[in-house]
Amino acid sequence: xxxxxxxxxxxxxxxxxxxxxxxxxxxxxxxxxxxxxxxxxxxxxxxxxxxxxxxxxxxxxxxxxxxxxxxxxxxxxxxxxxxxxxxxxxxxxxxxxxxxxxxxxxxxxxxxxxxxxxxxxxxxxxxxxxxxxxxxxxxxxxxxxxxxxxxxxxxxxxxxxxxxxxxxxxxxxxxxxxxxxxxxxxxxxxxxxxxxxxxxxxxxxxxxxxxxxxxxxxxxxxxxxxxxxxxxxxxxxxxxxxxxxxxxxxxxxxxxxxxxxxxxxxxxxxxxxxxxxxxxxxxxxxxxxxxxxxxxxxxxxxxxxxxxxxxxxxxxxxxxxxxxxxxxxxxxxxxxxxxxxxxxxxxxxxxxxxxxxxxxxxxxxxxxxxxxxxxxxxxxxxxxxxxxxxxxxxxxxxxxxxxxxxxxxxxxxxxxxxxxxxxxxxxxxxxxxxxxxxxx
Numbered sequence: 204x205x206x207x208x209x210x211x212x213x214x215x216x217x218x219x220x221x222x223x224x225x226x227x228x229x230x231x232x233x234x235x236x237x238x239x240x241x242x243x244x245x246x247x248x249x250x251x252x253x254x255x256x257x258x259x260x261x262x263x264x265x266x267x268x269x270x271x272x273x274x275x276x277x278x279x280x281x282x283x284x285x286x287x288x289x290x291x292x293x294x295x296x297x298x299x300x301x302x303x304x305x306x307x308x309x310x311x312x313x314x315x316x317x318x319x320x321x322x323x324x325x326x327x328x329x330x331x332x333x334x335x336x337x338x339x340x341x342x343x344x345x346x347x348x349x350x351x352x353x354x355x356x357x358x359x360x361x362x363x364x365x366x367x368x369x370x371x372x373x374x375x376x377x378x379x380x381x382x383x384x385x386x387x388x389x390x391x392x393x394x395x396x397x398x399x400x401x402x403x404x405x406x407x408x409x410x411x412x413x414x415x416x417x418x419x420x421x422x423x424x425x426x427x428x429x430x431x432x433x434x435x436x437x438x439x440x441x442x443x444x445x446x447x448x449x450x451x452x453x454x455x456x457x458x459x460x461x462x463x464x465x466x467x468x469x470x471x472x473x474x475x476x477x478x479x480x481x482x483x484x485x486x487x488x489x490x491x492x493x494x495x496x497x498x499x500x501x502x503x504x505x506x507x508x509x510x511x512x513x514x515x516x517x518x519x520x521x522x523x524x525x526x527x528x529x530x531x532x533x534x535x536x537x538x539x540x541x542x543x544x545x546x547x548x549x550x551x552x553x554x555x556x557x558x559x560x561x562x563x564x565x566x567x568x569x570x571x572x573x574x575x576x577x578x579x580x581x582x583x584x585x586x587x588x589x590x591x592x593x594x595x596x597x598x599x600x601x602x603x604x605x606x607x608x609x610x611x612x613x614x615x616x617x618x619x620x621x622x623x624x625x626x627x628x629x630x631x632x633x634x635x636x637x638x639x640x641x642x643x
Contacts, residue, residue, distance in 0.1 A: 216290075222282055241288070252325040286298040367419050406499060407563060433451065451579070453590060466565070480526050494559070567632055578620070579627050588610070
């Protein structure tokens with residue numbers, strides 16, 4: 204994507220914004236006097252949007268128009284909305300049909316004799332369906348976790364959206380006890396090991412979230428194996444086009460956080476964790492096992508070239524766990540098969556998953572960065588972005604910073620579409636330091 208293409212992407216416009224009214228037979232169609240903000244996050248089960256509506260009561264005016272001619276506006280929570288946003292490259296945010304949105308609330312209402320301004324918050328339809336009793340999970344699921352995720356979303360939540368789930372190495376038998384589908388998916392995410400070579404006992408941790416493309420159940424390590432979707436640069440020459448090897452420019456940026464030594468040590472994300480185990484089966488045995496954070500580092504699965512280091516004592520234990528081994532919990536099969544497995548650890552091994560997932564989650568957010576770029580509605584939560592920042596130096600020759608520059612993951616995004624133009628705000632994170640060579 205060249206600088207010219209980046210500028211075209213920033214020319215986004217709203218093609219459709221229509222609310223299916225519960226009060227009138229006529230739908231509320233709005234284009235003028237409308238701003239639209241769209242949100243995604245790898246930490247959120249649903250997509251979200253906010254629309255700011257301005258109604259002057261008169262059609263064909265420059266700053267607004269009547270939503271429904273000669274009628275009061277009566278928006279109700281739960282009403283459906285269909286929205287389409289397109290940019291200059293033809294990238295589309297399409298929330299129609301099975302992908303339509305639902306009004307969560309109306310707020311910030313300003314009303315006068317000839318003008319009404321209000322904000323409408325929207326979410327996906329499944330966000331509300333997830334709370335319904337008919338969608339509660341009340342059956343047993345056995346087998347690979349990624350297969351269970353697909354079944355829960357299809358059978359319980361009954362979503363028709365695309366489900367993109369990374370394969371898992373491990374299985375987990377779960378018995379639904381009236382939990383919501385989203386609760387089950389989040390519960391299983393922290394107990395999942397990716398189908399990657401030598402991952403068992405070293406790697407763990409998934410995210411369950413929604414984007415405009417559907418539901419995602421993604422391994423942290425698999426996400427970092429993607430190629431960067433955009434290569435961006437920041438320099439002080441905002442009015443000039445970026446070098447040809449870059450897709451666009453970072454307009455504004457700030458580092459919200461660099462490495463927090465105390466938090467990383469407390470969670471074991473930067474140091475060593477110890478599990479003390481009491482095993483009742485072979486005669487009440489006590490054992491200890493250590494796991495170092497560097498066991499998780501694989502350059503192709505991370506944003507940087509090397510794991511963070513904090514000194515000579517990085518092999519010291521900073522996080523401690525205690526467990527009693529649980530045998531025969533929720534085995535699958537017939538009664539006879541379940542009895543045969545009653546002396547085995549049949550669901551998942553705490554030694555091999557729990558602390559690995561905790562370390563991976565906390566390590567991911569070691570470095571946090573916020574940027575604003577020209578609107579690019581093709582970006583999604585979970586995508587990778589390569590960012591280059593200038594090196595602060597007295598030399599006339601400007602180079603990029605090998606410490607701050609590199610690959611980051613989008614954790615949160617907001618596409619802001621207004622009559623003045625479109626901008627995209629990104630919250631980015633990474634788990635390691637150093638700039639890797641760009642690969643697309």
